[in-house]
Amino acid sequence: MKKYFFTFGSLPNVLAPRTFNEKVNARKFFDHRRIFQTWVDKLAVRDWVAGVKPGYDQLLPVLHHVTSDPADIPFDQLPDRFVIKASHGSGWLRIVKDKATIDRKAIIAECRKWLALNYYDVNLEGAYKNIPPRILIEEFLDNGSGEAPEDYKLYVFHGRVEIIQVDVARFGQHRRKIYDRNWQEQQVELSVTTYAGTLPPPPQLARLIEVAETLAGDIDFVRADLYLVGDRIYFGEMTPSSGNGFNRFTPASFDAVMGAFWKLESPPRLLLNSLRRPRDKA
Structure with a gap:
């Protein structure tokens, strides 16, 4: 609540949320579905993706090592x-483009630092609280110029992609564009x-839209992050609390535009239903 106030100058209405940010925060307070933990666990989600549909294992970057x-x-x-x-966290990663130039001891020390932290304590996202800490080594996806490819973040509401966020040069001069599902710039x-x-x-x-909607199923909201390398689609991650509920929209009115796509259950019912649902279901 304090961070939200310092970010936006007001408190979120999580009991009767209207904007996208308020609804993300309401989810964090009241919606404790087990599937969220599976989605944010960067190892467990790989098995989940592979099981969504035959052939979806081909969406996954090669996994070289886990420890x-x-x-x-x-x-x-x-x-x-x-x-x-x-x-077990977000943003804890390092891209190695030339193994011959790395400081292996420094990398090991950085990994140990990550492993010693609980991301819940850092960002208060409950889905991360009980994820086993592990280090993954994955395939580097190359856009053909030696850089990471553009990141397509598809916002899926009730089984339908409504907004597509494209991140360019995410690990360099990071820029972004927002489109609707028909590629009309917002x-x-x-x-x-x-x-x-x-x-x-x-x-x-x-095909990007189809994959995102298939991964999302009929859940009320999730953001599916995908990459394109040539004509091949790769899975990035599933994000149930996009931006942790601190998305800075300019103009601010777009927060309500995004919120209108999301027909959120009332918070008491949200909490009750999330506890009643089978633990391995969305």
Whole structure:
């Protein structure tokens, strides 16, 4: 609540939420579905994706290594380029583009720092609270120029993609554009400076939407993050509390526009239903 007030100058109405940010915060307070923990666990979600539909295992980047002790990372056996990430947090990752230049001791120390932290204590997102801490080494996805590909974040409300966020040069001069499902640019800035150039719709747009909607199923809201490498789609992550409920929309009125897509249950019913649902279901 304090962070929300310092960010927006007001408190969120989580009992009768109207905006997107208020609804994300209401979910954090009242919606404790077990599927959220599976989605934010970067190791467990891989098995979940593979089981959604036959062939969806092909969406997953190659997994080179998993460990709870970074001292056993097999650097000599890894490819020249790879991605190191923690299973139990957000933003805890390092991209290695040239294995020959890395400081292995520094990487091991950084991984140990991640493993010692509980992301719930950092960001108060309950879904992260009980995730086993592990280090994953995954395939580096190359856009053809030696850089990470554009990141397509598809906002799925009640089984339908409504908004598509495209992140460009996420690990460099990060810029962003917002579109609707028909690739009509939305006149809004979302937390990151708007990309000044033109982004044509990807040839695989219909397929991106199909994959995101299949992954989301009939849940009221989730953000499905996907990548395109050539004509192949790769899975990034599933995000049930996008922006942790602190998305900075400019103009601020777009917060209500986004919120209107999400028909959230009343908070008391949300809490009751989330506890009644089978633990392994959305």
